[in-house]
Amino acid sequence: MTSSLHLPRRRRGLNRRQALAALGAACALAPGAADATPEAARKLLGDLVKVAPKAGKVKIDVPEIAENGNAVPVTVTVDSPMSPTDYVRAIHIIADRNPQPGVASFMLGPDNGKAEVQLRMRMAESQNVIVVAELSDGTAWTATREVKVTVGGCST
Amino acid sequence: MSTDIKPRIRVPQGIKRGDVVEIKTLITHPMESGQRKDADGKLIPRMIINRMNVTLNGKPVFEARLEPAMSANPYLSFFLKCTQSGTLDFTWIDDNGGLYKASHPLTVA
Numbered sequence: 001m002t003s004s005l006h007l008p009r010r011r012r013g014l015n016r017r018q019a020l021a022a023l024g025a026a027c028a029l030a031p032g033a034a035d036a037t038p039e040a041a042r043k044l045l046g047d048l049v050k051v052a053p054k055a056g057k058v059k060i061d062v063p064e065i066a067e068n069g070n071a072v073p074v075t076v077t078v079d080s081p082m083s084p085t086d087y088v089r090a091i092h093i094i095a096d097r098n099p100q101p102g103v104a105s106f107m108l109g110p111d112n113g114k115a116e117v118q119l120r121m122r123m124a125e126s127q128n129v130i131v132v133a134e135l136s137d138g139t140a141w142t143a144t145r146e147v148k149v150t151v152g153g154c155s156t
Numbered sequence: 157m158s159t160d161i162k163p164r165i166r167v168p169q170g171i172k173r174g175d176v177v178e179i180k181t182l183i184t185h186p187m188e189s190g191q192r193k194d195a196d197g198k199l200i201p202r203m204i205i206n207r208m209n210v211t212l213n214g215k216p217v218f219e220a221r222l223e224p225a226m227s228a229n230p231y232l233s234f235f236l237k238c239t240q241s242g243t244l245d246f247t248w249i250d251d252n253g254g255l256y257k258a259s260h261p262l263t264v265a
Binding site for chain 2: 070071072082095098099100102103104105106107108109110111112113114115116117118119120121122123153
């Protein structure tokens with residue numbers, strides 16, 4: 001009869017796992033969650049920026065491990081003189097595993113003097129932050145940073 | 157969450173001509189993402205600040221288009237090259253067409 005002694009414990013374990021699975025599903029089943037893929041992020045990028053971005057010039061300052069997914073501090077700096085003839089036109093920020101990939105777009109110009117923006121963003125889970133900068137000469141530059149999220153900001 | 161929507165602006169003091177300074181902005185707003193459900197399991201409709209515009213003496217100097225992935229009480233900072241004194245005007249627009257404005261003097265020595 002040892003098996004019957006073990007049974008309740010096993011069942012409890014299963015329940016716990018089911019509960020965890022249900023929690024995960026609650027996040028995943030949020031509307032639009034089906035779009036939360038790196039493919040959707042790439043598609044949005046293609047819609048926002050018409051030229052293929054090259055790696056470089058963009059620096060993303062974001063914690064490697066974000067404890068609170070509701071407010072992850074992000075600083076984006078683009079290497080540019082911000083002169084009337086050579087400046088950053090736009091900075092786009094994208095997350096590749098949020099319910100929707102878009103985070104924010106910023107329109108800049110020579111009046112800014114320095115191509116840097118700071119914001120706080122939500123992250124539903126661990127994922128990549130992708131930044132693309134559009135320059136006045138028509139080129140686009142990109143950088144990606146991975147962020148591990150301890151508590152996701154998915155439904156809170 | 158508070159429904160009291162209040163903008164806050166921070167501009168450095170003692171700016172000299174040609175200085176590049178950081179302008180910090182924050183507006184208290186729930187930024188309801190449209191992903192959350194209420195106690196009855198019904199979706200709470202999306203209600204976010206989707207746009208912020210900044211002008212100096214009427215000339216646009218910064219514009220932000222925001223998505224639900226922006227945190228509540230959206231904080232944004234940007235830089236400005238100060239060549240002239242004047243007035244900075246900030247406008248935030250939310251999904252319901254709500255318009256929130258703030259102004260701040262820019263004094264360049």
